[in-house]
Amino acid sequence: MSDEATDPATEAFLAHRNLLFTVAYEVLGSAADAEDVLQETWLQWVKADQGQVRDQRAFLVRVTTRQALNRLRTIKRQREVYVGSWLPEPLLTAPDVAEDVELAESVSMALMLVLETLSPTERAVFVLREAFDIGYDEIAEAVDKSPAAVRQIAHRARRHVDARRPRRVVSSSEGQAVLELFHCAVESGDSQALLEVLAREVVLMSDGGGIKHAALRPVTGAEQVARMFAGGIGKFEDTLTYEPTVVNGSPALLVRLDGEIDGVMAISVQDARITGLYYVRNPEKLSHLTSATPLTLR
Numbered sequence: 001m002s003d004e005a006t007d008p009a010t011e012a013f014l015a016h017r018n019l020l021f022t023v024a025y026e027v028l029g030s031a032a033d034a035e036d037v038l039q040e041t042w043l044q045w046v047k048a049d050q051g052q053v054r055d056q057r058a059f060l061v062r063v064t065t066r067q068a069l070n071r072l073r074t075i076k077r078q079r080e081v082y083v084g085s086w087l088p089e090p091l092l093t094a095p096d097v098a099e100d101v102e103l104a105e106s107v108s109m110a111l112m113l114v115l116e117t118l119s120p121t122e123r124a125v126f127v128l129r130e131a132f133d134i135g136y137d138e139i140a141e142a143v144d145k146s147p148a149a150v151r152q153i154a155h156r157a158r159r160h161v162d163a164r165r166p167r168r169v170v171s172s173s174e175g176q177a178v179l180e181l182f183h184c185a186v187e188s189g190d191s192q193a194l195l196e197v198l199a200r201e202v203v204l205m206s207d208g209g210g211i212k213h214a215a216l217r218p219v220t221g222a223e224q225v226a227r228m229f230a231g232g233i234g235k236f237e238d239t240l241t242y243e244p245t246v247v248n249g250s251p252a253l254l255v256r257l258d259g260e261i262d263g264v265m266a267i268s269v270q271d272a273r274i275t276g277l278y279y280v281r282n283p284e285k286l287s288h289l290t291s292a293t294p295l296t297l298r
Contacts, residue, residue, distance in 0.1 A: 008050065009045060009046055009050060012045075012056045012060075013042060013045055013060065016056070016057055016060050016061075017038065019057070019061070019132075020038055020041060020060055020061065020064045021034055021035070021038055022107070022131075023061060023064050023065060023068065023127060023128070023132065024037040024038060024064055024067075024068045025091070025107070026106060026107060026112070026115070026127045026131060027065070027068040027069065027072055027120075027123055027124050027127055028068055028071060028072055028075070029088035029089065029112050029115070029116065030075070030088070030089045030285075031089045031091055031287075031288050032089065032284075032287070033068075033071055033075060034068070036071070037064060037067045037068050037071060038064070040067045041060060041063045041064045041067055044063050044067075045059075045060060045063065058138055058141075061128070061132075061134065061138070061142060062138070062141055062142040065124055065128065065142040065143065066142060066143075066144075068124065069120050069121070069124050069143065072120045072123070072124075073120050076120065079116075082209070082210075083208075083209060083210030083216070084206070084207065084208060084209070084210065084214055084215070084216040084217075085205045085206060085207050085214070085215070085216070085217065085218060086116075086207060087109065087113070087205060087206075087207035087278050087279075087280050087285075088109060088112040088113070088248070089280075089285040089288065090109075090247045090248060090252070090264050090266060090280050090285065090286070090288070090289060091107070091247065091248055091288050092245065092246070092247060092288060092289050093107070093246050093247065093248060093249050094246075095246065097246070097249040099172055100249075101169050101171065101172075102131075102169075103131075103249060104169075104172070104248075104249030104250060105165075105166075105169050105249070106127075106130070106131040107248045107249050108248050108249060108250050108266075108268065109247075109248055109250065109266045109268065109276070109278040110165070110166055110268040110276050110278075111161075111165055111166075112248070113205075114161050114164045114165055115127070115161070117160070117164070118157055118160060118161070121143055121145070121153060122153055122156065122157040122160070123157070124139075124142070124143055125139055125143060125150055125153045125154050125157055126154065126157040126158065126161060128142065129154045129158075130154075130158065130161075136150045136151055136154070139154075166268060166270055166275070167270065168270070170268075170269045170270065172251075174269065174272065175250060175251040175267070175269050176244075176251050177272075178197060178251070178267065178269045178272060178273070178274060179244060179251035179252070179253070179267060180244075181193070181196075181197045182194070182197050182253075182267065182274060183242055183244060183253060185197055186229060186242060186253070187242055189230070191226050191229075191230055194226050194229060195222050195223070195226050197273060197274055198222040198225055198226065198273060198274050199222065199270065199271070199273040199274060199275045200221070200222050201220065201221065201222075201275070202220070202221065202222050202225050202273075202274055202275055202276065202277065203218050203219070203220050203275070203276055203277070204218065204219040204220075204225045204228060204276075204277040204279065205218045205219075205276070205277070205278050205279070206279040206280075206281065207278075207279070207280045207281060207282050207285070208281045208282055209281075209282030209283075209284060209285070211281075211282055211283060211284070212262075212263070212281040212282060212283065213281075214279070214281055214282075215228070225277065239257055239258050240255060240256070240257055240262070241255075241256045241259075242254070242255055242256075242265075243255075243256065245264070247264055247266045247289075248266060250266050250267065250268065251266070251267055251269075252264050252265060252266040252267065253265045254289065255279075261286055261289055261290065262281060263279055263280055263281035263286065264279075264280050264286070264289055265277060265278065265279045265280075266278045266280075
């Protein structure tokens, strides 16, 4: 990409880059793939006849969506043979993302996993309509469907997601308060305190990608999850440290082993208890956690 600040094409692209990245990331669940999509979008953008582009934002969103859909159809097949549980690539996000409740939910681990159950076209339509409030006509151009078909797809996708998403969105302060209790319980090894902060039907998912040790299937239930910490994660307590952070707009713990990043554990909260734990250890998904500058989406 050109570094010339006076280049109108570069300026236009950079003005919309955060939006385009978030669209691609929410469609793909992978920051690395989203970056590749943005590179492909850039190449098409600089080849376009700028004088014929009436709406730069619409053009760039359309190209980004099409590129993301093409990539999603490929990586969806790869995820079918993924070793163990697949989790979205975590993003270190700026505080303003957590304060924007709707944006925080749209990139949360919990909702991103729900989006994985949609077809590629349903996912793209849902993201563009629900997360970015883009009009049906514009979405239709992006996914090569008629506006009427897009309305039907949007309705079907929304109904599917609403049946599976958390029943209410938790404020940033409530999530942080629960994370503090969880953090203290994990660091102290207090099993009772851990049980008190876990919902009875809590689900722990861990993603090692076949590279790092991780449970191959989700662990369900407060007692089972507490035992996992005591007998598995907890046995490394002398070398493990936990650092509160914000990942995908939600409270999380950055886990370090002997000072090196070992993974990140994000949480989802309902009724002041943890209902979901998402532990990403796959080193191929941790590169964005080393950035000194958290991402500001949109």
